[in-house]
Each structure stands twice: as C-alpha cells, then as structure tokens.
Amino acid sequence: MSKRKQQSETAPDISILGDNATLYPSGYTESQARRNEDKSRTLIDTMARFRSSPLEFFREVSLHVNGTGWRAYDNPIGAPMYFPGFTDRMKEMVMSSTMLQEKITDLSTKRVVVEKKEGLLTGDEAAQEKRYNQLKQSLEEVVDDMLDKMVCKMENKTFIRTQYYLATQLLTRAYHQGIHVSSEEVLKLRAIAQEAQKKKQSIVFLPSHRSHVDYISQQIISYRLGLALPTVVAGENLNFPLVGPFMQHAGAMWIRRSFGNDQLYSTTVQAYIDTLLQNGYNFACFIEGGRSRTGKLLPPKFGILRFIMDSVMSGRVNDAIICPVSTQYDKVIEVDSYITELLGQPKQKENLMDFLNASSILNLKLGRVDVRYHEPWSLKDFIQEQFLRSTDIPGQITEKGKWTNEGRIKVLRTMGYRVLSDINEVSVVMPTALVGTVILTLRGRGVGISELVRRVEWLCERVRDKGGRVAHFANQKTSTVVERALEVLGPAMVGKVPSLPEDTYYAVDRFQLSFYRNMTIHLFILEALTCAGLYTKFKLGGGDENYTMSYTDLKAQVGFLSQLFRGEFIFPTAGLDINLATALSRLEADGVLLLTRTPTAGENSSTTITTIQLAPAERDRGRENYDFYCFLIWPFIEASWLGAISLLMLTPPTNHIGEPWLDATATQDRxxxxxxxxxxxxxxxYFEAVNKETLKNAYLRFEEDGIIVPRKSPNLQIRLAENWAPTRDSEGKLEAKGKLWEFAEQISQSRREGKNRRDAGTVRTRVMGLVDLVGREGWLADGGKKKKAKL
Known part of the structure; x- marks a missing residue:
C-alpha cells in the first residue's frame, strides 16, 4: 500500500471546541468542511459571554457546576479523585512511605551524632533520645509543609466542573478553531486507560512543551474524554498568588526548579511520585523540562524522569504506562517573549499582572491546537528489554544481575531520547509551520502567492513521504490553507507588498518566523546534513567537476556535522553509514542527486556509492529542492561556527596574570x-545564529568534547583546554591557526557563502580582530574583580 493511500485512509480527527466534540470523518468533502466550519463559528459566537448575555452566561456556568451529562465527571477512568479529604489522604500515604521515614530517621540520627561530637549533647542516653525525637518531629513538620505546597488538591468536583468551563472559554477565545485530536489515538488511549485502571497502574503522560497552554489543553482533553486528570509537574515560578492555588486544585504539583543537596526534599518528591504510581494516579511532566523557545524539541531533562524510572526499577512500583504526547499550535502565544529572551534579555519572573495582561491576546484568532498521543508502552517492559541487551556489555550496564550506576544513567538517557523520538513520530505539521518553512527556505526577498502555494504542496508531499503528518485540512484547497496560515501569522511576521500584479509576501521577522520553521526540521535532518556536507564542494560553482563529490569526503563532513549536532537534533539510531545511505537514496529518488555506484567485490551482487553529483534537472530548476535542505540547517551551522569562533575570546591577553578562567554566562553573553x-x-x-538557546547548546557540546573545561567558583567558570588554546603573535594578536581555528574552519566549510566570505584573508583578519575586541571586555572585567578582591 502506498504512503499516499495510507494518508487518505487515516483515522478522522476530533475537534474539541467549548462543550462540543466534533468528528471530522476521513475523506469528507470541502463543502462539508465549510458547513462544519460555519457550525463551529456559530458555536463560538453563541457561547455566552458575561457582558453580552449575562443570564445565558450564568445558565451555562450552572450546567457545569451542577453537572449535566458528561459535565458531571462522576466516573472518570482511573483512580478516584475530587472528593473531600483527598489531599489529607494523599499526604498521609506519602508520609507513611518507608523510604521517607527511613530518610527522616537517618537525618535525625546523624544530627544527634554531630551535636554529640560538637559537645552540644551530653552522653546521657535519655537526653539523646529526647533530642532525636525532637529532630524527627521537626523534620516531619518540614515534610508536612513541603507536601502542603507540593501535593495537588483534588478536593471539590464542583470546582473542576467550573474550571473546565472557564478554561474552555479562555482557550476558545484565543484558539478559535479548537483542540484537535485523533479519534484512533483517543480510542486506543481510553482502552489502555481502562486496562490500567483494572491493574491499578498509572499512565505517565510525557508531552512536548512549547507553551503554558500545554497545561490547559492536556487537562481539557482528559476531562472531556472522561479520563482521570493527571497530576502535572510544574515549577514553583508559576505558583504566584491566585493563579498558583487555582492550578494546584486543577492538578498542578509544585516543585522547586533546583533541589540542590536537599536530601529531605528529594526524598519527599520521590515518595510522592511513588505514591501516585502505586495507587494508579495518572501523572504528567514535560520531557524537555522548560518550554522550547526555538520551536523544535529540546534535549530531554532527566530530573523527574529519573524519579519515575527509579520507582519501577527499584520494585516499589510494579509498572507504569508511558504515553508520549505531541502538542502543536498554529501560533504560540508566548513567541514574542521567547524572541526577547533569545536575543539576550533576561527572563521576566511570572506574576499576576502579566497573566492578566494576556487577556488582550485572548481576543485574537490563533488558529487551533493539535494534540497527538503516541501508542503507550510499558516502562517495566522497556527496562527489562534494556537489561537483556546489557548482557553484551558486562560490568558496564549490569553487574551480578543488578544495575550499575552507569547502567541506570544509560537506560535513563535511552528512555528520554525514545520519548522524544516518539513525540516527533506523531507530531502534526501545522499550516503556519508549512508556510514559515517555505518562506525561510526560498532565495530572494519575497514570494508570489502562486509560488508559495506550489512550494507548500511540495513540502506537504515530502512530509507525507517521510511518514510525517500534516494537519487535517478537511480537503480544503491549499490556497485556502495558506491564506489562513498567513492570517494567523499576521503582518508582524509575514508582510505583503502592496500594489503588485500578484500578492507577494516576505518575511518581516525572520527570527520569530524561524520558530515555526523549526517545527519541521526534525523530518529532514538527514537530508539537510547531507546537502550541507555536499555544499563544501558545490559552493565552488562552475563546471560539473565542482558539482561532484566523492562519497569518502561527503561521509567525513556529514560525520563531523552529525557529531556537532548530536545534542541539537534526534537522529535515527542506525548509525552514520545507514543514515547517510538513506538520505542519499531519498535525495536520488526525489531527483536532487545522481549517485554513481560500483560493484562490490565478492559473491554478493551489491554495489557501493563512489561519487555524488547534483542532478542536471535540479540545476535546471535553480537548485530549489537542494537549497531547501541547506536553508533548513544553515542557521544552526552558523550558530555552531559562532560558538566555536567565540571560544577564541577565552585566550588570555599577553599581560594577563593568574589562572585563565572566565564566567561562563558572561562569556556566552559576549x-x-x-x-x-x-x-x-x-x-x-542569519540573525537566528545569535539565538541564546542554540549558543548555550553549542557550549555544552564543546564541554562534552573537552574543548572547554568548567569549574564552580562559586558561579560556573570556563577556560580552554590546553591543547585547544590558540597562540598570539609578537604583537599580542590572535593567530588564525591551531586546533580550535581548524575546528571552526571545518564548520565554516558548510556555511552559506556571504558577500564578504570569499575574501578569506580579509575575513580572517577582521573576524579575529572583532573576537579580540569583544573578548577584551571579559578579561578587563576579570582583572577588575581580582584587583577589587586584593583591596
């Protein structure tokens, strides 16, 4: 069966809009779509607002408060919740945890020993016993206070009914096309939830995180489909007056951003998670930790994931069901603030006024939200599978039938990246992502509407050919979809040139638009790296010889780039040889490349790729498809090159006295x-190359590769490793040679050619001069601190 046929027979979508869940059957016609669309608009328009229809507004609220039909939420699938005394019962179960009680006992005992050693206690056993009991009671009170701030308070069913109504009112004001889910995925999820309920097992939702709306959409879907609401891990930065308590009663579990060395707090969190999973309460945490400011998935954060895995690995919890979740938006509410942060402005602390000021956004039309659920899987089975695989590496993963510390870390990392891969697998490419990607991967200042539509159709085909999913268009014309995407993106991101024969659009804010382009890059990362590797030769232009590259040279550059971006993107686990062969085959099938193969010696009639050439047909059409893949990856290559060049600033000036350490944060700012x-x-x-998040990731990779050495003193400081440090000439100027310069040059080979870039000597002099100029500020600041310390 062809992929195109599979696409036409995919399961229908369900849109959740206010109180209405609408089924969109596969293959329905455009006229049906328009009728459904009109109906949805009517539903939105007739949703009662307090100002326009106060009596109707209170009537609708009353339906939720009293519980009519599905609104009653009387028998959700999962562990019982929303009853008086829920919080006290939960705190009591956590407090009785054997692990937590042992930790309290251990800390109390150790403190008695310390006080005795310091002479604060006599040798009298009765006095020591009394002090021990005081310490234990005090620690239990501390834990009780921790739990009061941490445990979600699912006490009142009337509250959650009202909360659902208010949440849908707010969400449908902003996302006027509602929340869309797959009917097939939802039916499967409900069936698994029913089975989990029988086994008293929890479903652990691990969603992607792009917006604070993620919290709301996840809870709305669970409520509307009759699933027990998950307890959602949330950072204490969101626990501000009024909003914090409201969210805690709706399922938020507040935790600190950093636990430090607080053993009691860490154990309390573990005990709470154990209790939830032991009793079959659904659970949710964001696999990326914080919200993605770049539009693509971030590397996994292992904090809460480690607690979940330890619950099952230790045997305290029999099993938990893992459900990766993708949440995609036509437009993310917070993008403006993300761009400000990525350009270097400090993140503003969340507060009530900022939350209330967001009300102006609620009157905008931001399109829709698409939520997709990967098929859930057993965490216990996953761990056992990793255990069986580890027998090939004795002593490293397991030893004498038990996990080593290295083994636990490896399994945790494998789990984290599997979840990210699962999220990418089910993610839906939204219309705004399609339009943003096309606009940012075309040469020239602007694009006509007919060309924009043609390239969006081409991109949709490529997404489907890669096994990806395009948002359900209800068989509408591509031109209609593009027009709506442009409307959602708005003139602040995509401008329209007036008074031309054809509507012509251009990127007004490329930095902000890149957020939507990055939502598609995971699908084409292998092809993008391959084309960037070929660019080292193709950029020379001229005759056919410069459009031909040996497989050996290509593999070397693609391998280098793959290692460079190993923490930035999620690659298939098949390895470089297979991944490169896959990318080349796809580009060949798409008419972008020509591959020359030679027979392989031996009995098997196999062939080996020897050279790669840009297809003549691709050259005739202006390299538009080849350029598409290059444009996807070039901003990231630029950012890595910038990161590598900036490391030259860590070279101390000739008159520097003392150790060559600089503050890590200040260095990244410079x-x-x-x-x-x-x-x-x-x-x-690319201005996107100055993206703070991408630069931070580059520095992390440089640290992993041993290019820079970190230390805490007390803030994080860094210096260049000795074998990477460049030299200065007799005049004290940085010299463009050495291991670090060669590393930056290899990255630069795949950079896009610029107007100044061909004059290598001049560029080398100018760039090095700027690096020294900007870096001098860091060394002056460092010298000033030392001078102040001496005074």
Whole structure:
C-alpha cells in the first residue's frame, strides 16, 4: 500500500471546541468542511459571554457546576479523585512511605551524632533520645509543609466542573478553531486507560512543551474524554498568588526548579511520585523540562524522569504506562517573549499582572491546537528489554544481575531520547509551520502567492513521504490553507507588498518566523546534513567537476556535522553509514542527486556509492529542492561556527596574570554580542545564529568534547583546554591557526557563502580582530574583580 493511500485512509480527527466534540470523518468533502466550519463559528459566537448575555452566561456556568451529562465527571477512568479529604489522604500515604521515614530517621540520627561530637549533647542516653525525637518531629513538620505546597488538591468536583468551563472559554477565545485530536489515538488511549485502571497502574503522560497552554489543553482533553486528570509537574515560578492555588486544585504539583543537596526534599518528591504510581494516579511532566523557545524539541531533562524510572526499577512500583504526547499550535502565544529572551534579555519572573495582561491576546484568532498521543508502552517492559541487551556489555550496564550506576544513567538517557523520538513520530505539521518553512527556505526577498502555494504542496508531499503528518485540512484547497496560515501569522511576521500584479509576501521577522520553521526540521535532518556536507564542494560553482563529490569526503563532513549536532537534533539510531545511505537514496529518488555506484567485490551482487553529483534537472530548476535542505540547517551551522569562533575570546591577553578562567554566562553573553556585530557587518548570514538557546547548546557540546573545561567558583567558570588554546603573535594578536581555528574552519566549510566570505584573508583578519575586541571586555572585567578582591 502506498504512503499516499495510507494518508487518505487515516483515522478522522476530533475537534474539541467549548462543550462540543466534533468528528471530522476521513475523506469528507470541502463543502462539508465549510458547513462544519460555519457550525463551529456559530458555536463560538453563541457561547455566552458575561457582558453580552449575562443570564445565558450564568445558565451555562450552572450546567457545569451542577453537572449535566458528561459535565458531571462522576466516573472518570482511573483512580478516584475530587472528593473531600483527598489531599489529607494523599499526604498521609506519602508520609507513611518507608523510604521517607527511613530518610527522616537517618537525618535525625546523624544530627544527634554531630551535636554529640560538637559537645552540644551530653552522653546521657535519655537526653539523646529526647533530642532525636525532637529532630524527627521537626523534620516531619518540614515534610508536612513541603507536601502542603507540593501535593495537588483534588478536593471539590464542583470546582473542576467550573474550571473546565472557564478554561474552555479562555482557550476558545484565543484558539478559535479548537483542540484537535485523533479519534484512533483517543480510542486506543481510553482502552489502555481502562486496562490500567483494572491493574491499578498509572499512565505517565510525557508531552512536548512549547507553551503554558500545554497545561490547559492536556487537562481539557482528559476531562472531556472522561479520563482521570493527571497530576502535572510544574515549577514553583508559576505558583504566584491566585493563579498558583487555582492550578494546584486543577492538578498542578509544585516543585522547586533546583533541589540542590536537599536530601529531605528529594526524598519527599520521590515518595510522592511513588505514591501516585502505586495507587494508579495518572501523572504528567514535560520531557524537555522548560518550554522550547526555538520551536523544535529540546534535549530531554532527566530530573523527574529519573524519579519515575527509579520507582519501577527499584520494585516499589510494579509498572507504569508511558504515553508520549505531541502538542502543536498554529501560533504560540508566548513567541514574542521567547524572541526577547533569545536575543539576550533576561527572563521576566511570572506574576499576576502579566497573566492578566494576556487577556488582550485572548481576543485574537490563533488558529487551533493539535494534540497527538503516541501508542503507550510499558516502562517495566522497556527496562527489562534494556537489561537483556546489557548482557553484551558486562560490568558496564549490569553487574551480578543488578544495575550499575552507569547502567541506570544509560537506560535513563535511552528512555528520554525514545520519548522524544516518539513525540516527533506523531507530531502534526501545522499550516503556519508549512508556510514559515517555505518562506525561510526560498532565495530572494519575497514570494508570489502562486509560488508559495506550489512550494507548500511540495513540502506537504515530502512530509507525507517521510511518514510525517500534516494537519487535517478537511480537503480544503491549499490556497485556502495558506491564506489562513498567513492570517494567523499576521503582518508582524509575514508582510505583503502592496500594489503588485500578484500578492507577494516576505518575511518581516525572520527570527520569530524561524520558530515555526523549526517545527519541521526534525523530518529532514538527514537530508539537510547531507546537502550541507555536499555544499563544501558545490559552493565552488562552475563546471560539473565542482558539482561532484566523492562519497569518502561527503561521509567525513556529514560525520563531523552529525557529531556537532548530536545534542541539537534526534537522529535515527542506525548509525552514520545507514543514515547517510538513506538520505542519499531519498535525495536520488526525489531527483536532487545522481549517485554513481560500483560493484562490490565478492559473491554478493551489491554495489557501493563512489561519487555524488547534483542532478542536471535540479540545476535546471535553480537548485530549489537542494537549497531547501541547506536553508533548513544553515542557521544552526552558523550558530555552531559562532560558538566555536567565540571560544577564541577565552585566550588570555599577553599581560594577563593568574589562572585563565572566565564566567561562563558572561562569556556566552559576549558571544551573542560578537554574533550581532558579525551579522550587521555581513560576516554572519542569519540573525537566528545569535539565538541564546542554540549558543548555550553549542557550549555544552564543546564541554562534552573537552574543548572547554568548567569549574564552580562559586558561579560556573570556563577556560580552554590546553591543547585547544590558540597562540598570539609578537604583537599580542590572535593567530588564525591551531586546533580550535581548524575546528571552526571545518564548520565554516558548510556555511552559506556571504558577500564578504570569499575574501578569506580579509575575513580572517577582521573576524579575529572583532573576537579580540569583544573578548577584551571579559578579561578587563576579570582583572577588575581580582584587583577589587586584593583591596
């Protein structure tokens, strides 16, 4: 069966809009779509608002408060919740945890020993016993206070009914096309939830995280479909007056951003998670930790994931069902603030006024939300599978039938990246992502509407060919979908040139639009890296010889780039040889490349790729498809190059006295300043390259590769590893040679050519001069601190 046929027979979508859940059957016609669309609009328009129809508003609220039909939420699938005394019962179960009681006993005993050693206690056993009991009671009171702030308070069913109504009112004001889910996935999820309820097992939802709306959409879907609401892990930064208590009663579990060395707090969190999973309460945490400011998935955060895995690995919990979740938006409410943060402005602390000021956004039309659920899987089975695989590596993963510490870390990482891969697998590409991707991967200042529609159709085909999913268009014309996407993106992101024969659009804010482009890059990462590797030769232009590259040279550059971006993107686990062969085959089938193969010696009639050439047909059409893949990856290559070049700032000046350490955060800030200077002077093609998040990831990779060495003193400081440190000439100027410069040059080979970039000597001098100029500020600041310390 062809992929195109599979797409036409995919399961229908369900849209949740206010009180209405509408089934969109597969294969329905455009006229039906329009009728359904009109009906949805009517539903939105007639949803009672207090100002326009106060009596109707109170009537609708009353339906939720009293519980009519599905609103009653009387028998959700899962562990019982929303009854008086729920919180006290939960706290009592956590407090009685054997692990928590042992920790309290251990800390109390150790404190008695310390006080005795310091002479604060006599040798009298009765006095020691009394002190021990005081300490234990005090620690139990501390734990009780921790739990009061941490445990979600699912006490009142009337509250959750009202909360659902208010949440849908707010969400449908902003996302006027509602929340869409797959009927097939929802039916499967309900069946698994019913089975889990019988076994008293929890479903652990692990969603992607792009917006605070993620919390709301997940709870709305669970409520509307009759599933027990999950307890959702949330950072204490959101626990501000009025909003914090409201969210805690709706399922939020407040935890600190950092536990530090607080053993009691860490054990309390573990005991609470154990209790939830032991009693079959659904649970949710965001696999990326914080919200993605870039639009693509972030590397997994292992904090809460470690607690979940330890619950099952230790045997305290028999099993838990893992359910990766993808949440996609036509437009993310917070994108404006994300861009401000990524350009170097400090993140603003959440507060009530900012929350209330968001009300203006609620009157905008931001399109729809698409939530997709990967098929859930058993955590216990996953751990056992990893255990069986580990027998091939004795002593490293398991030893004498038990997990080693290294083994636990490896399994945890494998689990984290599997979840991310599952999320990518079910993610839906939204219309705004399609339009944003096309606009940012075309040469020229702007694009006509007919060309934009053609390239969106081409991109949809490529997404489907890769096994990806395009948002359900209800068989509408592509031109209609594009027009709606442009409307949602708005003139602040995509402008329209007036008074032209054809509507022509251009990127107004490329930085912000890149957020939506990044939602598609995971589908094409292998092809993008392959084309960037070929660019080292293809950028020379001219005759056919410069459009041909040996497989050996290509593999070397693609391998280098793959390692460079190993923490930035999620790659298939098949390995470099198979991944590169897969990408080349796809590009060949798409008419982008020509591959020359030679027979392999031996009995098997196999062939080996020897050279790769840009297909003549692709050259005739202006390299548009080849360029598409390059444009996807070039901003990230630029950011890595900027990160590598900025490391030259860590070279101490000739008159520096003392150790060569600089503050890590301040150095990254100066790297961003360097990037802005290089961009405005023409030595950097993409302003997205100064993205704070991408630069931070680059520095993490440099640390993993041993290029920079970190230390805590008390803030994080960094210096160059000795074998990576460049030299200065007799005048004290940085020299463009050495291991670090060669590393940056290898990255630069795959960079997009710029207006100044071909004059290598001049660029080398100018870039090095700017690096020294910007870096000098760091060493001056460091010298000032040392001078102040001496005084």
């Amino acid at each position: 790297a961003q300043l360097l990037g802005k200077t290089l961009y405005h002077q023409g030595d950097l093609s």
